[in-house]
Amino acid sequence: MKLRILALVFTLFALQASAQTKRLTYCNPLNLDYGYTPFANFAAWGKHRATADPTMTFFKGNYYLFSTNQFGYWWSPDMLNWKFVSRKFVRPYNEVQGDELCAPGTLVLGDTLLVIGSTYNKDFTLWMSTDPRTDTWKAAKDYFKVGAWDPGLFADDDGRVYIYHGSSNTLPMYGQEIDRKTFEPIGPKKEMIKLNWEQHGWERFGENNDNVFLTGFMEGGWMNKHNGKYYLQYAAPGTEGRGYGDGVYVGDKPLGPFTYQKHNPFSYKPGGFAKGAGHGATWADKFGNYWHISTMVIDVKNNFERRIGFWPAGFDADGTMFTNTSYGDYPHYLSNGKEDHVKTSNFTGWMLLNYNKPVQVSSTLGAYVPNLAVDEDIKTYWSAKTANKGEWLQTDLGDVSTVKAIQINYADQDAGFMGKSLGVYHQYKITASNDGKTWRTVVDKSQNKTDVPHDYVELKTPVKARFLKITNLHMPTGKFALSGFRVFGKGAGAVPDTVKNFIVLRGKAESRNSWLRWQQTDGAVGYTIYMGIAPDKLYNNIMVYNVNEYYFNGMEKDTPYYFQIEAFNENGISKRTKVMKVE
Secondary structure, eight states: OHHHHHHHHHHHHHHHHHHHHOOOEEOSSOOOOOOBOOOGGGGTTOBOBOOOOOEEEEETTEEEEEOTTOSEEEEESSSSSOEEEEOOOSSSOOTTTTOOOOSOEEEEETTEEEEEOOOSSSOEEEEEESOTTSSOOEEEEEEEOSOOSSOEEEEOTTSOEEEEEOOBSSSOEEEEEEOTTTOOEEEEEEEEEOOOTTTBGGGSOSTTSOOTTSOOOBEEEEEEEETTEEEEEEEESOTTSTTOEEEEEEESSTTOOEEEOSSOOSBOOOSSSSEEEEEEEEEEOTTSOEEEEEEEEOOSSSTTOEEEEEEEEEEOTTOOEEEOOTTTTSOEEOOSSOOOTTTOOOBOOOEESOTTOOEEESOOOTTOOGGGGSSSOTTOOEEOSOOOTTOEEEEEEEEEEEEEEEEEEEOOTTBOOOSOOTTOOOEEEEEEESSSSSOEEEEEOTTOOSOOTEEEEEEEEEEEEEEEEEEEEEOSSSOOEEEEEEEEEEOSSOOOOOOOSOEEEEOSSOTTOEEEEOOOOTTOSEEEEEEESSTTOOOEEEEEESOSEEEEOOOBTTOOEEEEEEEEETTEEOOOOOOEEEO
8 A cells, every 4th residue: 555655656746747847839920919000001901910020038037028019018937928018108109100119129227127119219218117017117218319220229248238220221230338327328329230232142132032123121230248249130131021031240349340140141031831030139048048039921911011930049169149940930849948059959840730731611712712721821821701600621631640739820811900909819619530520629719818810739638630620719800711720740651751862053153042953752741951151050941842942042152051951741851961062
């Protein structure tokens, strides 16, 4: 009897330890209750959710996320469960214009968190709070005299404070010291860095860095200090394109001079379901691990239709700053301790199970056809004819597979909201079946009272299923429409073979451009291409589906590059090819 009791005690301790060490998972785009565009002219093609230009700040044990035009901000104890705090920062608030914090900057000074939005006027309020979990803000400075668009605030180890700002396709980014106590500017602003798109291919404007009727934009300044070096970050070439990324210059002093880092952009995500990784912020979590948060592009109902994502980041042994966006919109682990983001990926290994698989639906609105919900493109979507209870979509995985997580991405078809709408919610149920006849509930959100436009659900216990069906119970606005019903887990088949005949053809007259081709791999649904400026620094990647070529126009002129490629499907990822050097 005593042995049984001891065994039970040991089992309970083991279960408790397992629960404490279980790693939380998340999936980009982040599942935030994004506000709708507050500007009528931005909603000309249809009302829609929109935000961008995020900052993330770790303050007093919690994470604080600010972004453009949200009439408030979010905070979280764990980077997964976010609570919205409603707040109108701009005063006097203009109900007609609908103005709010745009591209906000944050700063921690002692026991105080400060935030300010963008303005070229010198009469903007700088706000402060010692407990921003609630709306307890007051003015730290009624008239902040710098006049900065896309402000990035930075406090150095010696207590001196700096601001970096600029958003233009003709002007540089500026830096300036400000007084820590009075927030008055100290001396004139100074030029920090400028775009050099003639040299840096990724800084050219356009979806594929080829729409050069405009020069690229430099914006979104942010500063980090690491091992005595100053890393001045910026976004380019424009928020509308898939190649929107963040670059970095490195210096020995907070106001420079700065040198362009050879590995750039350091944050880059031109492929996958949701593309773009520009205009963001780099921060360390409570374990000291670095992450990078940035803007993801939709650009359908308006070119400022955007979302937010974040990825593991860091500095390698040589001080090179990087962000790992590989499989960056698949489920990833959050940190539960100190990690090495250079050597170890946070990717769970859970693969997408229903890419372009057969779909059935309750109804279809016009050309918003069913398979647009499973084509791995956030720009396209299926819409039912109504928002009625009972509208549904069913996906066939092809074989019985192990399902571990599901992401539901709603599309804003015929949405009626503008600005921030509080108290709205989605409700649905997801059922699973092995044969399409007998169904069991695996996700029940019938009592949900929260706004979940990109709901991500990790199943408590993985399930075996071939068919999954989502049934609408309640929509906050618009029709029942999905840009991505994404099922993650493990298939029952074979992993693809290593890719064969991978070649990179680089232009001689235009060395910023290249043409990548490879032999289609049987059983593969997509490929991930890795590239970098050294064989051990293949930090950037491009994820593509159902093609065997890619035009990559984001290269540094006259700089050797190194490439690898791997194939993937619902069962896993192939071995990578050997590293290839391209002069």
